[in-house]
Amino acid sequence: MREDSGRDVRDHVEAIYRSDSRRVLATLIRLLGDFDLAEEALHDAFAAALESWPENGLPANPRTWLISTGRFKAIDRLRRTDRFDSADANALERLVQTTAPEVEEGVEDDRLRLIFTCCHPALSPDAQIALTLREVCGLTTEEVARSFLTPAPTLAQRIVRAKAKIRDAGIPYEIPSLPELPARLDSVLHVIYLVFNEGYLASSGASLTREDLSAEAIRLGRLLVELLPEPEAIGLLALMLLHEARRASRTSPAGEMILLEDQDRLLWNRERITEGVSLVERALSSRRIGPYSLQAAIAALHAEARDAPSTDWSQIVGLYDVLLEVERSSVVALNRAAAIAMRDGPEAGLTIIDGITARGELDDYYLSHAARGDLYKRLGRVGDAVAAYRRTLELVTQEPERRFVIRRLRELGETELPES
Amino acid sequence: MKYLCLIYDDEQQMMKRPRDETGKMNADYMTFTEGIRKSGHYLGGDALQPTHTATTVRSRGGKVSTTDGPFAETKEQLGGYYLIEAKDLNDAIQVASRIPSAKFGSIEVRPIHVYTR
Numbered sequence: 001m002r003e004d005s006g007r008d009v010r011d012h013v014e015a016i017y018r019s020d021s022r023r024v025l026a027t028l029i030r031l032l033g034d035f036d037l038a039e040e041a042l043h044d045a046f047a048a049a050l051e052s053w054p055e056n057g058l059p060a061n062p063r064t065w066l067i068s069t070g071r072f073k074a075i076d077r078l079r080r081t082d083r084f085d086s087a088d089a090n091a092l093e094r095l096v097q098t099t100a101p102e103v104e105e106g107v108e109d110d111r112l113r114l115i116f117t118c119c120h121p122a123l124s125p126d127a128q129i130a131l132t133l134r135e136v137c138g139l140t141t142e143e144v145a146r147s148f149l150t151p152a153p154t155l156a157q158r159i160v161r162a163k164a165k166i167r168d169a170g171i172p173y174e175i176p177s178l179p180e181l182p183a184r185l186d187s188v189l190h191v192i193y194l195v196f197n198e199g200y201l202a203s204s205g206a207s208l209t210r211e212d213l214s215a216e217a218i219r220l221g222r223l224l225v226e227l228l229p230e231p232e233a234i235g236l237l238a239l240m241l242l243h244e245a246r247r248a249s250r251t252s253p254a255g256e257m258i259l260l261e262d263q264d265r266l267l268w269n270r271e272r273i274t275e276g277v278s279l280v281e282r283a284l285s286s287r288r289i290g291p292y293s294l295q296a297a298i299a300a301l302h303a304e305a306r307d308a309p310s311t312d313w314s315q316i317v318g319l320y321d322v323l324l325e326v327e328r329s330s331v332v333a334l335n336r337a338a339a340i341a342m343r344d345g346p347e348a349g350l351t352i353i354d355g356i357t358a359r360g361e362l363d364d365y366y367l368s369h370a371a372r373g374d375l376y377k378r379l380g381r382v383g384d385a386v387a388a389y390r391r392t393l394e395l396v397t398q399e400p401e402r403r404f405v406i407r408r409l410r411e412l413g414e415t416e417l418p419e420s
Numbered sequence: 421m422k423y424l425c426l427i428y429d430d431e432q433q434m435m436k437r438p439r440d441e442t443g444k445m446n447a448d449y450m451t452f453t454e455g456i457r458k459s460g461h462y463l464g465g466d467a468l469q470p471t472h473t474a475t476t477v478r479s480r481g482g483k484v485s486t487t488d489g490p491f492a493e494t495k496e497q498l499g500g501y502y503l504i505e506a507k508d509l510n511d512a513i514q515v516a517s518r519i520p521s522a523k524f525g526s527i528e529v530r531p532i533h534v535y536t537r
Contacts, residue, residue: 170421170509172510
């Protein structure tokens, strides 16, 4: 009987760890003013829970219990430490003096503080991503390393350096003030978007997608919308859901890449599309329209088209026009050219792409050559198509995409091809 | 916390700047310095002579070598600094972003290392 209830409590502790450990950590960082101390305190608090709860039963509010236990454990730890430097002294003083209302006050904002701190632009983008996945999402260093195909020691080092910079450069644990918010939010959204993209279209390696990372990015996006429902945060969540909705149709069972127009739309996840579309509407109704919301609106038009031919290319081109206004990027211009080709025919698209590469932009970007190859193929200009796909083949780094290009070249009658 | 804001600017471009622009720049610096004195951020600051006045000194194995020029030839050169007191990095970035040269050059913000005991 005793055994059983003990196991029961252990299950509870595990469940609470999964659901609440990041919240507890976020508050402990605020109270202790140090990431490493807070992580140790979090660990101590859960260890204490495993000892105490089977004896004394579950506390009424486990999260509050964990925070206050973590705090006391940190005080103990600091008092015991023999290498007592001034940072520790400050932390100890602050800890001892913190009153219960001060602990409570701002608990709700702690997760947002953690997100903004991990995504502080004074940290390198790599460090922002690693720290966010580690601290906000709770992935282990090994998991983060595996996701980004980085050796674990390299990644661990990156996290250690980032924490050191937070401490030594005085990056504050706070939500940015209103004037700073838009720029700082951009940096958070960018981190989430990079994580999603790495999961959606892995930049290198054997498989086309890494689902875990996309799921993690969507979870982060949801959390951000819950904590800070800014239009662009909503737009980014919509964008991710709409892309993710197509996951099952993007690769064949053999792991081959399938283009949007050839995808089986019955495989698209309707639930995600419905949620994505309604989020797009919410973001656009704010009248503060940014690049993520616009990209989401484009994705929504694709998602809502019954089949490829009934895609509303005029509206998509219109949205790309606006997107190009808010974000002058040659990649956006390239996508717009592809949409124009669908609306006005391949020549129109080719003229624009040639214009972009003539400016010396995107000439080393595999997708501009893949797009040209596709448009030449549509025009029946086999020689030009082959040349463009050959160039793509030189530039592409990801395995399924490389095999796709080889397939295309074979379809065009090429026989001398590298192994696929 | 104390931060050193290192002001980097393109000397060549600065020399070419018309007289009235230089005048405006100096006035902007006066206003800025006055502003951070009032807000309590200011601890110190100076403009430096151009890099052609720089001498780089090294001591190796007891031998001192002196060479003409700055430590590194870069596109932008260290032209001055402010030492400031700021609440945290965000506060320091706030101050640094208002240094007149931030519009043309770059400001490197470095926390001052505090030695204990």
